[in-house]
Amino acid sequence: MIIEAKNINKYYGSTYALKDFSLGIPKGSSFALLGPNGAGKTTFLKALLDLTPVDSGEITINGISSLSEKSRKGIGYLPEKFTFFDYYTVEGVLIFYGKMKGINKGLAEQIEAVVLKTKITELQQRKVKTLSKGQMQRLGIACMLMGDNDLLLLDEPFTGLDPIGIKDLKEILRGLQVEGKTLLINSHILSEVEQICDQMAILNKGELVVEGKITELAGDASLEDFFYEKIKS
């Protein structure tokens, strides 16, 4: 397992964001974390990166506690709303990300590769403040791809993207799957997730409802129907 979460409890005041939540994500899998709004999906991603402390329980990434900064080595993260200082150029943001990922040699080549992949080559000299929502999301994806990552965490990656952007992102994700990377996708858009992921976990009100292979769990039903049924029941 690349990610192992054991008995995670996290509450905001008296409301549980995660309740005795345990999850294992196998290396090389494409894992979907599904759930309605407020289910605790983003909280879990943030807890993975130690961006929010949990009240009890333990999370390990590659066997290293998520409380250690070393566990974040080799992780690419796309937050729910990617932002950066608006006076930076697209290239400037990528240089910052590259340097933070420890890329010294071949930074220019790496930037060229990710802008090509995310189709933002012509935006390189544009300031962040001039980017549209979709372009910003593409920049976020480009930043996530910087460096040599084994694990990619994507929080609502399809948000803000038009149909072309969604198709491009799916292609990028499929490419990453071929390279053997582990994907953890937190999304509302079930139809897209269904095409990418092989495994899933459904969360509701901070609790794990179901976990396993999508094909085995959903059977002949669509993921949307299966999800609806699980949440409603």
Next chain:
Amino acid sequence: MNWNKIYVILENTMAKEWRNRFLIFLFILTVAVILLVNVVMDYIGQIPGILLDATLANKKLYIFYYIINSWNIFLAIIMGVNCVKSDLNEGVYGQILSFPVKRIEYLLSRIFGTSIIVLLYYLLSILLALSVFAFSSEGQVFIDPGLFLSLAPNFILIVTSVTLTVLISLFLPKISALITTFVLVLLISSSNSSYGDLGTEYLFNDLSFFKSVGLMLHFILPHIGIINGMATDIAMGRDLYVSIGWEILHLGLTLGAIFVLLLLALRKRET
């Protein structure tokens, strides 16, 4: 410590802070003050009977030094209020911490990056004043090495002010944080000047409410007033009358405590 990442964040902090519009405003104000001091001192120098014990250019520089020193802290507070708060407000904080970087490394980079910008501004102002006064006094300016030696206590002063401001900025809105820090620094400086050179036998005599508060500020917070005084004394080539060892120990303990509080406050905000 991951020095590579610290350097990258430090670079990012400097890129972020030098855009601060207040820096440009303050630079214009600095040039205005240099010109004003120049004109006024030239006028005084022409009055018959007034003798100056140092060259006129040096007198100008000392007057300017007093002025620039006071807004050194002012600038550190203004820059400090945005230092971490803008990262939290703009959502960049989480993105930076998603890299393999410790909170302490992030904080140190932000605080030192901001402090370096303030110090560079300060150094530039001194050099500019030095050049203007030298040119207007037929090159008669004696550069006291103390002026440059004072950069060390000034940098400590800037780092302390920035750290204190960052902590306060986590609890209050921007303007309130600015005002609170200004008032606090003023109170610390006042208490330092009142109790800094008071013998221990007199410190706890006649404890009134205000004296108790003043003593508390003097003991539990960094000696901003004393460090500022030290910087001025060094710049002017005067002897130091403070115990350097005690001041270093006090600064280490109080600044360390503020830093720990800052780390805890930041973690608390993440919940």
